[in-house]
Amino acid sequence: MSSSDAATRTAPASSPGPAPVVDVEQAEAALVEHYPRLVRLGYLVLPPSLGRNRRVLTAHWLTQRALPRARATVERAMIPPQRGASGSGGPGGPGGDPGYGYVRLRVLRSALEAGLPLRRRAWPRRAQLPPLLPQVWGLRLFPRSGGADELALDQQLTALSGPARAAYVLRGLERLPDAEVRRILEGVGVADPHAALAEADGVTAPYELLDSPEFDPCSLQARPPDLMRRRQHGRAALAAAAAALVCGTLLALPGDGLAPGGGAAPAYARNPAAEAALDPARLTRVGADEWRRSARTDFSVWPARGALTGDRELLGRALAVWARPGPTVQVSATPGTPSGAPPGPAQLLYAGEVGRARVVVLHDGLRLVRYAEPRSGAGGGAALDFARVDGAAQSTSGAVVVGRGKGEVRYLTAPWVRTVAVRDLRRPTSPARELRRAADGVTAPLTAVAQSDACTEVAALELHEEAPSSTRGPTTRLVTDLGELTPAHLTSGRPEAPGEVNGKAALTSWARTACLLGTVSSNGVREVNSWPYAAQRLPEGNGTATWVCTRAETWRGAGSRTLAQFQAPGKETGAIAARAQDSPACGAREPRVLAGVLWKSRAGNWHLLAAGSKDVTSIAVTGGAKGTARGNVLTTPVRKGARARLTGLVADGTKVSALR
Incomplete structure (x- = not known):
C-alpha cells in the first residue's frame, strides 16, 4: 500500500457546509435501490492487492453495513451540499437523493479505511478486518473477465493510492465534477483532495470502462479453488498433526528415541514432470504442414504462430502463472474445465501481441489455455482462461x-x-x-x-x-x-x-x-x-x-x-x-x-x-x-x-x- 493510502485519514473529517438530515428509512431505501452501484463503487476503491475474491466479498460487506445500527435514530449525514442532480450522480444516477449521498459516503469511507496499513500500537478499524459475512467456502467468486482494455485499466488503478482511486471512480462512475469530488473526499477525511485528483489525472483509460462487467461484483462467476492444492494442504495439515503427535510421544520416551537413519524419505523430492511442464524449451511446436499429413484435424496439429514464439521470458511467465496463479491473476474457466497446473509439457499454438496485450495460447490435449498480460508491465494484471476442447474435430x-x-x-x-x-x-x-x-x-x-x-x-x-x-x-x-x-x-x-x-x-x-x-x-x-x-x-x-x-x-x-x-x-x-x-x-x-x-x-x-x-x-x-x-x-x-x-x-x- 502506498504512502498516500496511509495518509487517507490523517486529517479529521469536517463538514464542508450545511448537511441535510437523513433518517434510517430513507438511507435504507437508497441502499436497496442502488445496491449494485454502491457495491461496484466499493469494489473499485478497495485496494486491488486484496485479490478479486476478497474484494468482492469485502465490497458487499462494506455496503451492507453502511446503515447505522439503530433503526430508530436520525443521523445528520456528512454529505457535501448538493448542486442539482450532479451532487449525487450523473446521467442515469440517483440524482439529488440525500439518502444515497449518505450511504455512498459511508461506503467510500469504509473502502478507503480498508486500504490503510495495520499499525502495531493502534487497534485496527473494522473495515481493515476480513469480512465476517458474507463468507463463501469452497468457491472463488469473481466478476467476468474483460478484455485487454479492462486489464490495462485495472493495472493503472492498482498503481494509484486509495484517495486517487476514489477520485477517479467518483469522476467516471458517478459523473461528478471535480468540485464535488473534492467535497466528498474532504468529507471522508482525505488530507489532500487536490493531490488525489492530480494523481487520478494520470489514468488514461476512458471512464466508460468502469461500467464493464469486469468491475461488476454483483454479476459473478463461481469456480472452485485449486482443488489439488487444497487437498495437498489438507493432507499436509494432517501429516503435521501426526508428526507433532509422534514427536511429542518420542520426547516423552526415555533414552535417545529413534536411532539415526532408517527408511525416512528425503525432505524434498524433485518432480521431473512438473519441472518439464514449466520449461519453455520443452513446449511442443508442430510444423506448419503437419495438419496435411496427420490423421487428426484438431488443435493438436495447429502450428506455433505469432511474433513472440521465441520470447522465452513471456512463455516462462505464462507457464508459471498457469502452474501457480497469484491472487491478482484473473482466472476463468468454462463449466466442467479443470484449472489446475499442466500435467506435462504443453503444445504452443500462439504467442504474440493482440491489441494492447501480449497473448500466449497453449494446448495440453484436454484444454486450451490463454494467458494475457498488458504490454506495459510484464505479469501485472494478467488473465488466465481455460476451455475444455477434448474430442474436438x-x-x-x-x-x-x-x-x-x-x-x-x-x-x-x-x-x-x-x-x-x-x-x-x-x-x-x-x-x-x-x-x-x-x-x-x-x-x-x-x-x-x-x-x-x-x-x-x-x-x-x-x-x-x-x-x-x-x-x-x-x-x-x-x-x-x-x-x-x-x-x-x-x-x-x-x-x-x-x-x-x-x-x-x-x-x-x-x-x-x-x-x-x-x-x-x-x-x-x-x-x-x-x-x-x-x-x-x-x-x-x-x-x-x-x-x-x-x-x-x-x-x-x-x-x-x-x-x-x-x-x-x-x-x-x-x-x-x-x-x-x-x-x-x-x-x-x-x-x-x-x-x-x-x-x-x-x-x-x-x-x-x-x-x-x-x-x-x-x-x-x-x-x-x-x-x-x-x-x-x-x-x-x-x-x-x-x-x-x-x-x-x-x-x-x-x-x-x-x-x-
Missing part, C-alpha cells in the same frame, strides 16, 4: 478467441482456413463481408455476439476451409462468439444429421433464432443446431407458424440446453415455448420433440397450439384444455392463462412428453 477447432474488449473480439484461425468473412445472422440475404487476417492467422476486430435488447445485429464468423485431403472438397462453416475461449459451431437440420448453415433456407431460419443465442452463452457450448421441425397453419386465417428446436451441446457432454421456439408469421424473432436442460429431446440420441404454446389471434381469441416432430402421429391435451389431433400438430381453443398437459405418440405406441 475439424468442425469445432477452426478458431480460438485471442483478444476481447470494448464489445469486440479477435480470433486466431486454424491453418486450414483459407479465407474469413463476417455474416450478420439477422440479415440472411445480405452477403458476407471479408474480414482481414494477419499473416499469423489473427483476424481484425469483430463485433461480439453480446447484443442489446433490440438485437439489431448478430455477427458470425464464416470460415472457408481447405480440405485436408483431395478426397474432400472445401467447406464453409459458421461459428459465433458466446463469450468463451472457443466459438460455437452453428449447424442446421435434423439432429441425427445436421449440416452447415450454407443455403438460403438455413440462413433464413437462423435469422429468427440468432437473438436467442445469448440464452445459451457462458455454458461451455461446442455446437448449436437449429432445426425447423414443424409448420402449423394458424386458426382464423392468421397465416402459418414455424416450430424450431434449438439445441446447444457442450464440450463436457452434460449441461446441454434445448429450446423449442414458436415463430409466428410477421415476427422477426421466435418466442421460446419450452426449454430444458440435459434432456435427450431434439438430440442425436432422441431426435424427436413436442412443445405447446398459448397464442392470441388478431381477433383476440386464445388458442392452445402444439406441434411435434414428424414422427409424432397424434397429440392429446388434458388439464386446463381438452383435445386430440391426428398428426404432429394440434389446435384447440382455451381461456387465457390455461394450464394443460401435452402427450404425443409415435407409430410404435411410444409416448412423447412435452419439452420441459
Whole structure:
C-alpha cells in the first residue's frame, strides 16, 4: 500500500457546509435501490492487492453495513451540499437523493479505511478486518473477465493510492465534477483532495470502462479453488498433526528415541514432470504442414504462430502463472474445465501481441489455455482462461478467441482456413463481408455476439476451409462468439444429421433464432443446431407458424440446453415455448420433440397450439384444455392463462412428453 493510502485519514473529517438530515428509512431505501452501484463503487476503491475474491466479498460487506445500527435514530449525514442532480450522480444516477449521498459516503469511507496499513500500537478499524459475512467456502467468486482494455485499466488503478482511486471512480462512475469530488473526499477525511485528483489525472483509460462487467461484483462467476492444492494442504495439515503427535510421544520416551537413519524419505523430492511442464524449451511446436499429413484435424496439429514464439521470458511467465496463479491473476474457466497446473509439457499454438496485450495460447490435449498480460508491465494484471476442447474435430477447432474488449473480439484461425468473412445472422440475404487476417492467422476486430435488447445485429464468423485431403472438397462453416475461449459451431437440420448453415433456407431460419443465442452463452457450448421441425397453419386465417428446436451441446457432454421456439408469421424473432436442460429431446440420441404454446389471434381469441416432430402421429391435451389431433400438430381453443398437459405418440405406441 502506498504512502498516500496511509495518509487517507490523517486529517479529521469536517463538514464542508450545511448537511441535510437523513433518517434510517430513507438511507435504507437508497441502499436497496442502488445496491449494485454502491457495491461496484466499493469494489473499485478497495485496494486491488486484496485479490478479486476478497474484494468482492469485502465490497458487499462494506455496503451492507453502511446503515447505522439503530433503526430508530436520525443521523445528520456528512454529505457535501448538493448542486442539482450532479451532487449525487450523473446521467442515469440517483440524482439529488440525500439518502444515497449518505450511504455512498459511508461506503467510500469504509473502502478507503480498508486500504490503510495495520499499525502495531493502534487497534485496527473494522473495515481493515476480513469480512465476517458474507463468507463463501469452497468457491472463488469473481466478476467476468474483460478484455485487454479492462486489464490495462485495472493495472493503472492498482498503481494509484486509495484517495486517487476514489477520485477517479467518483469522476467516471458517478459523473461528478471535480468540485464535488473534492467535497466528498474532504468529507471522508482525505488530507489532500487536490493531490488525489492530480494523481487520478494520470489514468488514461476512458471512464466508460468502469461500467464493464469486469468491475461488476454483483454479476459473478463461481469456480472452485485449486482443488489439488487444497487437498495437498489438507493432507499436509494432517501429516503435521501426526508428526507433532509422534514427536511429542518420542520426547516423552526415555533414552535417545529413534536411532539415526532408517527408511525416512528425503525432505524434498524433485518432480521431473512438473519441472518439464514449466520449461519453455520443452513446449511442443508442430510444423506448419503437419495438419496435411496427420490423421487428426484438431488443435493438436495447429502450428506455433505469432511474433513472440521465441520470447522465452513471456512463455516462462505464462507457464508459471498457469502452474501457480497469484491472487491478482484473473482466472476463468468454462463449466466442467479443470484449472489446475499442466500435467506435462504443453503444445504452443500462439504467442504474440493482440491489441494492447501480449497473448500466449497453449494446448495440453484436454484444454486450451490463454494467458494475457498488458504490454506495459510484464505479469501485472494478467488473465488466465481455460476451455475444455477434448474430442474436438475439424468442425469445432477452426478458431480460438485471442483478444476481447470494448464489445469486440479477435480470433486466431486454424491453418486450414483459407479465407474469413463476417455474416450478420439477422440479415440472411445480405452477403458476407471479408474480414482481414494477419499473416499469423489473427483476424481484425469483430463485433461480439453480446447484443442489446433490440438485437439489431448478430455477427458470425464464416470460415472457408481447405480440405485436408483431395478426397474432400472445401467447406464453409459458421461459428459465433458466446463469450468463451472457443466459438460455437452453428449447424442446421435434423439432429441425427445436421449440416452447415450454407443455403438460403438455413440462413433464413437462423435469422429468427440468432437473438436467442445469448440464452445459451457462458455454458461451455461446442455446437448449436437449429432445426425447423414443424409448420402449423394458424386458426382464423392468421397465416402459418414455424416450430424450431434449438439445441446447444457442450464440450463436457452434460449441461446441454434445448429450446423449442414458436415463430409466428410477421415476427422477426421466435418466442421460446419450452426449454430444458440435459434432456435427450431434439438430440442425436432422441431426435424427436413436442412443445405447446398459448397464442392470441388478431381477433383476440386464445388458442392452445402444439406441434411435434414428424414422427409424432397424434397429440392429446388434458388439464386446463381438452383435445386430440391426428398428426404432429394440434389446435384447440382455451381461456387465457390455461394450464394443460401435452402427450404425443409415435407409430410404435411410444409416448412423447412435452419439452420441459
